Amino acid sequence: MTTTAPPSALLEALGREIPADRIVTDADVVASLAHDDAEWAPVGAAAVALRARTEAEVSHAVRVCADLGVAVVPRGAGTGLSGGANAVDGCLVLDLSRMSAVREIDADNLVAVVEPGVVNDDLKAAVAEHGLWYPPDPASAPWSTIGGNVATNAGGLCCVKYGVTRDYVLGMRAVMGGPAGYGSAVRLGRRTAKGVAGYDLTALMVGSEGTLGVVTEATLRLRPAPTQPPRTVVGAFASLVDAGTAVAEATRRGLTPAAFELLDRACLQAVEDWKHLGLEAEAEALLLARVDTPGAGGDEEAQALLAAYDVGGPLFSMVSSDADEAEALFAARRLAYPALERLGPVLTEDVCVPRSQVPEMLRRLVDIAARHDVTMATIAHAGDGNLHPLLITPPGDDAAREAAQVAFEEMLDAAIELGGTVTGEHGVGLLKRDGMRRELDPLAVELQRAVKQTLDPLGIFNPGKVL
């Protein structure tokens, strides 16, 4: 990966209103900012990076880029898994991670106003001091920024009960283009609990991956912090399909735990090899439900989950007896991804199917991986039907990598066939563009193109992503 020499016209124009210490031209640093965490997504050569500190700097940069026809690729922490923050040749990488202020915490109205670069867990910590909670919890929460979460409509573990990022974005400020004029900062949405004044452009911006403008501020809905530690309901199963059956049964019975995760044998093995937790040796799948309903209601919910597990015929199941045990039982989930990354480059799938199809989808994933001789480990937000098969290839093994890519596409097709989607929460970026076109009504894609063309007629906002 190389960077092209920064065009002097771009540097000169940026420098007119932006202090030099924000502008990055060092090729190695620019290259390090030119991609996210998506394995195998193509990365272009960025011309320059800008570490913006203010909305005015973002506005100026967008105006300059519009004038010069330079693409703007916004990024936060770069933890994305679809290539949505990957550079295109000659672009400006717009790094928003230095705009990280929590501007306001309005405890009376359960609202926070933040800059896009604030890290998800930092926001959680800041609002916790007021007895409040910002629920969306992608696995990247310790590193990923709210701007990136908004751009991808990030989900996470707790969205089975508490919803995704879009459900928490009441309004925003964004530097837009097109009819607003490139570089204009626009206020969208509201800060009231409800509101229907005009088209919901806030909802349109959430999940648009920086292709319609650059979010410079978000007004977020908060919840009261939970007052009691959660329980964990664990179940070990002899097959993935048994575990999937238990999940489908829990949904059918209307149970909504605060997290409902599935780990397969490969995940458990990787964690066990690394951390020696003494995980169930016979189990092909582990289900972990988190119950945060307080008091007796929580006890009832935990018991009802155990009863749903029984339909899948578990090898073993139990409810945690205290907070420490609840955390310990959940440890395998937290450790799974880093444990797997030790084994080689991981290509992360993100399919989502109707929940009753989870057993069938798990069956197909196993079949596809076997047919292509691909090493697969599956983590799933099972309660949402959102499955993350992780395809692991030995470093440098090109044949394995090609096989994994074929398997990846077949998994997308299987999800579509079962009435699902090619991306539950990671976004389209570069990796799911073909899959998205296979999933959606072609006319819906046309309408999306038209919206993009209208709001960004110059095509400078994160070109090539999503559409």
Add this chain to the structure above:
Amino acid sequence: MTTTAPPSALLEALGREIPADRIVTDADVVASLAHDDAEWAPVGAAAVALRARTEAEVSHAVRVCADLGVAVVPRGAGTGLSGGANAVDGCLVLDLSRMSAVREIDADNLVAVVEPGVVNDDLKAAVAEHGLWYPPDPASAPWSTIGGNVATNAGGLCCVKYGVTRDYVLGMRAVMGGPAGYGSAVRLGRRTAKGVAGYDLTALMVGSEGTLGVVTEATLRLRPAPTQPPRTVVGAFASLVDAGTAVAEATRRGLTPAAFELLDRACLQAVEDWKHLGLEAEAEALLLARVDTPGAGGDEEAQALLAAYDVGGPLFSMVSSDADEAEALFAARRLAYPALERLGPVLTEDVCVPRSQVPEMLRRLVDIAARHDVTMATIAHAGDGNLHPLLITPPGDDAAREAAQVAFEEMLDAAIELGGTVTGEHGVGLLKRDGMRRELDPLAVELQRAVKQTLDPLGIFNPGKVL
């Protein structure tokens, strides 16, 4: 109100693919279909009405109207309060109330697929047979259709805890125009719990009041039905501001009842004069919270609400002791609107403010009504900060009507000043267009216009509404 003679070209073209019994030309019937329930919103003279039975008929009608340059004004039950379904001169009124099938109830995935004309309460009844619940509950639920609810992003009582219509629409089919081609039926969204494949055009369509296309099918998220009857927590207060203080305190303490309603003296009086329930004679305001948390958790929540009421200094407060009492205590809320309609034409406001501003907004409403000598009664979804001051004028009193209209606009300005919105849940329609322009960033209005122009370049979908 008169209707123009239907242009023969339109009738002839419609008749080519649509059976004659769907097409309404009788002037009186057309006129009865040409408006919603908004007092004083202008109504144009429709050319003809079509009672469509199928998506194919909607498609054909939209194609014909696009060819002939005829406006299409979609409607369901016509219970809207902003004039969003009011005819424009020469238009086709597209009545969707006969497309009322519940196509599918997928209990395993908590999803229903419905036609737009199904009545909200009929859908509730249909899913209840499967132990399921469709939460959005506008006051019009016994009559209003899901299509209308989707068009206005309808709220209701339970959205303080369970969210609004947009939170329940996973996907839809819609007959669109522009880049899709006028008359094309497009599938938008998904039926999985999560999904981020492309721009969220479903969220854009919800609340767009028929100005971007005609919804012909909705895929809706359901919840398990509550298993226990709710409790009612009632509080009577000596002033509106005291009641508002109690509401603000409950929000501050993180309490989220399943409904949190406020009625003022004028509402209570109207109900009492009509039904003689024996309501608290001294009270200037009544607060009614509904608690649906089951078991001991619900008891705790009810007691916590009583404690929050205490901060407002109630004249009287109590928790219902059984299901019958819970319903009886809520009766005043259900009866308030019909009781007030007995007094004269009602102009319904729909402002929403940050919840901490509820006491101040109530203060301003009283002041504005007094200054203009307008009879006002206030119903509020207080827990959302969504206030419905109802302006009542004696029938035929033009001076009173003009005073009420001035007061109406001043109330919008007060809401904007307090960081609120001119419409919490009823929609912009015709009555809030000016207010919306005062509320929103002018650039945001420009972007909305551009989206409208892109998706409906001929401007035939419900022209003059929202924008």
